[in-house]
Amino acid sequence: MDLSENNLYDTIEEVTQKTSQELNLLGQGGGNKSLRHLLHKGFVTDKKRFDESFRKNYLLLATKRKAKKAKKEKPLKGLSNKERKRLKIYDIPKEQQKFDLVKPLHDLWCGYMEQTFNLSGMTPARVAVTQDDLTKADYHGALLKVMESPNASLIGLEGIVVRETRNMFHVITRQDKLKILQKSVCIFMCTCGGTKIKIFGNNFCARPADRIKKKMGKRLPIRML
Numbered sequence: 001m002d003l004s005e006n007n008l009y010d011t012i013e014e015v016t017q018k019t020s021q022e023l024n025l026l027g028q029g030g031g032n033k034s035l036r037h038l039l040h041k042g043f044v045t046d047k048k049r050f051d052e053s054f055r056k057n058y059l060l061l062a063t064k065r066k067a068k069k070a071k072k073e074k075p076l077k078g079l080s081n082k083e084r085k086r087l088k089i090y091d092i093p094k095e096q097q098k099f100d101l102v103k104p105l106h107d108l109w110c111g112y113m114e115q116t117f118n119l120s121g122m123t124p125a126r127v128a129v130t131q132d133d134l135t136k137a138d139y140h141g142a143l144l145k146v147m148e149s150p151n152a153s154l155i156g157l158e159g160i161v162v163r164e165t166r167n168m169f170h171v172i173t174r175q176d177k178l179k180i181l182q183k184s185v186c187i188f189m190c191t192c193g194g195t196k197i198k199i200f201g202n203n204f205c206a207r208p209a210d211r212i213k214k215k216m217g218k219r220l221p222i223r224m225l
Contacts, residue, residue, distance in 0.1 A: 090163060092170075097178045102141075102160045109141025110192050119193035131223065134197060135204075136212045139164055139190075144171060147198070148187040157181075166207045198223045 084090060113119060116137070117130055145158045159171025159179055169181045169188070181188075183201035190197050200223070 092162065092178060097172055098176050099160065099172055099174050102162055102172050105141040105162070106143050106160045109139075112141075113137065113192045119195040122195060138208055139169075140208075142190045142192075144169060144181075144188045144190050144199075146181065146186055147189050150185050154179075154181065154186070164208055166210075167205050 079087070079089075117133060119130075122130065139161050140163070142161050143158060144161060146154045146156065149155055157171075157173060157179065159173040159181075161169055161171050162178075163170035167183055169183060171179050171181060173179055183205050186201045188199040188201060190199070
C-alpha cells in the first residue's frame with residue numbers, strides 16, 4: 001500500500017468529501033460556507049441558552065444527605081449580681097422595714113425547724129448529729145441576737161433575718177430598722193422550741209445554698225445549749 005504524503009492527503013480529502021455529502025454540507029455553498037454553518041449551528045451564542053445548556057440536574061445515588069439537626073433553644077440567661085444590684089432587686093423599701101411585717105416569717109421558721117429537727121424532743125445522744133445538720137439549715141426568719149462583737153453598740157441587738165449572704169446577715173430590728181451584721185466578727189444566739197442555738201459567725205461564712213454541700217470540719221459553727 002502506497003503511504004506517500006500525496007496519497008495520504010488524497011485519501012483524507014476523499015473521506016472528507018464523502019462525509020460532507022452524507023451530512024448535506026456541500027449543498028449549502030461550498031466548504032467555507034459549510035464550515036461557517038457548522039460553527040454557527042454547533043455553538044450557542046445566546047447567553048441564556050448557554051447557561052441553560054450547562055445547567056443539569058444529577059441524581060446522586062451513592063451519597064446520603066445528612067439530616068438537618070434541630071436547633072437547640074438557648075436557655076434564658078439570668079441576671080448577673082451586678083445587674084441585680086443595679087435594679088435594686090434585693091433592696092427592701094423603707095415602708096416595709098417593719099418588725100411586725102416580718103414576724104410571720106419568724107413563726108414560719110420556728111415551725112420549719114421544729115418539724116425538721118424535732119428540737120423540743122432533743123436528747124443528749126442526738127445533739128452531735130443535730131448540730132451538724134443545723135449548719136445546713138435555712139436561717140431566713142430566725143430571730144438572732146448579737147452576743148459578742150467588736151462593736152459594743154451591736155451587742156444585745158435583736159432582729160429577724162430577712163436576707164443572708166456569704167458574709168452578712170440582714171435583719172429587721174424591733175425598732176423597725178434594717179441592720180447589716182457582719183458574720184466574721186460576731187457570735188449570735190437564736191432560740192427555737194426552748195433550744196438555744198449559738199452561731200459562731202467566723203465559721204459560718206458561706207452562702208445558704210453552699211452550706212448544704214460544704215463540709216464544716218471539726219470546728220462546727222453551731223453549738224446547741
